[in-house]
Amino acid sequence: MTGASRPLAIEGCAIATVNGSGTEYEYGHMVVENGRIAKIGPGPLPMRADVTRIDGRGCLATPGLVNVHHHLYQWATRGLAQDHDLFGWLTSLYPMWASIDVDLVRDTTAAGLAWLALSGCTTSADHPYIFPDRVGDLLAAEVAEAGRIGLRLHLCRGAIDLGHSRGGLPPDELVENTHDCLSAMKQAVSDFHDPSPGAMVRVAIAPCSPFSVSAQLMAESAALARDMGVRLHTHLAETIQEEHYCKDKFGVTPVRYLERLGWLADDVWLAHGVHLSDDAIETMAKEGVAVAHCPSSNARLGAGIAPVRRMLDAGIAVGLGVDGPASQESGLLVAELRQAMYSARLDGGPTAMSARDALRMGTMGGAHCLGRQDEIGSLEVGKLADIALWRLDTLGHAGIADPVAALVFGPPAGLARLLVHGREVVVDGELQTADITQLTKGLEESCRRLATRH
Secondary structure, X not given: OOOOOOOEEXXXXXXXXXXXXXXXXXXXXXXXXXXXXXXXXXXXXXXXXXXXXXXXXXXXXXXXXXXXXXXXXXXXXXXXOOOOOHHHHHHHXXXXXXXXXXXXXXXXXXXXXXXXXXXXXXXXXXXXXXOOOOOOOHHHHHHHHHHHHOXXXXXXXXXXXXXXXXXXXXXXXXXXXXXXXXXXXHHHHHHHOOOOOOOOEEEEEEEOOOOXXXXXXXXXXXXXXXXXXXXXXXXXXXXXXXXXHHHHHHOOOHHHHHHHOOOOOOOEEEEEOOOOXXXXXXXXXXXXXXXXXXXXXXXXXXXXXXXHHHHHHHXXXXXXXXXXXXXXXXXXXHHHHHHXXXXXXXXXXXXXXXXXXXXXXXXXXHHHHOOOOOOOOOOOOOOEXXXXXEEOOOOOOOXXXXXXXXXXHOOOOEEEEEEEOOEEEEXXXXXOOOOHHHHHHHHHHHHHHHHHOO
């Protein structure tokens, strides 16, 4: 691990700390020791002979981006169901996902996390909820690949137990027995969750959605998560069809349905939150519920524009997610900064979101969603050295004097460095932990195998 035996110094760069005061340095330095930030400040680093120096001139240092909602296995079904809304898209792709196996999960996880790393991401949540019988240990494969690529992984063990014959959306052959879902969730926490400071892998319990999960599983999974001391995650209020489904089936809106089941608390983050009334936002803010905003996926599926400005103003922690690559084929987390800002401005005008608001969502907002705001999400002494050093001295960014504006308004920036716990995962735009050519080959082979089954 870089910096474990010899401190690492980054100097000469602009720095956006994203700390509570929004401190920024036009020209500053950082020192990384033993995987944590040991020093940060303006100007040059005082002379030290014991450090390895990185020239940060022409760059902007920010916290590593935090991706709080993803479905990595969906890399195998990109470019399909191009003109469908959410329910039609799911109905089209469920039969293909029924054929995933451990090799495909291994290939899509490696490729997806590598791509996220190249877009400045140091921590990613993933939400697998399809578990075909007798295909191998999908979660173990995912954890192993995350360790190889070098990103922090928040593994959200999903589940669906409400098939079409019982009023749910998924085909019956994809659902698991409710008891089996709960047992598998408990086992995932026991096998993979690391509660220790600086953990590289943590587990959350994450039944999929109100239209694919029984009320029993929703309620009992919440009780299980709290008994085991882990966080809770699910999709909610993504489309107007979901709103109608919940009102027709349960007699209440999606947020009130979760409230009825004991879900609304500060250990919960919800994916999407597109269709939320002022009353729902007030209730979520009061209970400390956070939201994963996925603007590109929402646009791709025509789901709508999430009321992010109203959520932020109410005090809700909002992070960013790229969502599954089958509903957001670009998959670049840094690009979600601009997409989030533009979506907010389409909804509320040019002052609805600033570049710095977007950067905060992509860093500290995500850290709050995952309950790790004391460890990641900002550049502060004592925090984990998860750092993105963005190259802004390029043609695509030249002439934008404000480096944060260059990062958010400009084209996706390349990386001079990406550090995770002080380890160099990306150097000069190249992944250091795996061969991109081999990752691409493995992904293509898995995609071909899956396609031949349908």
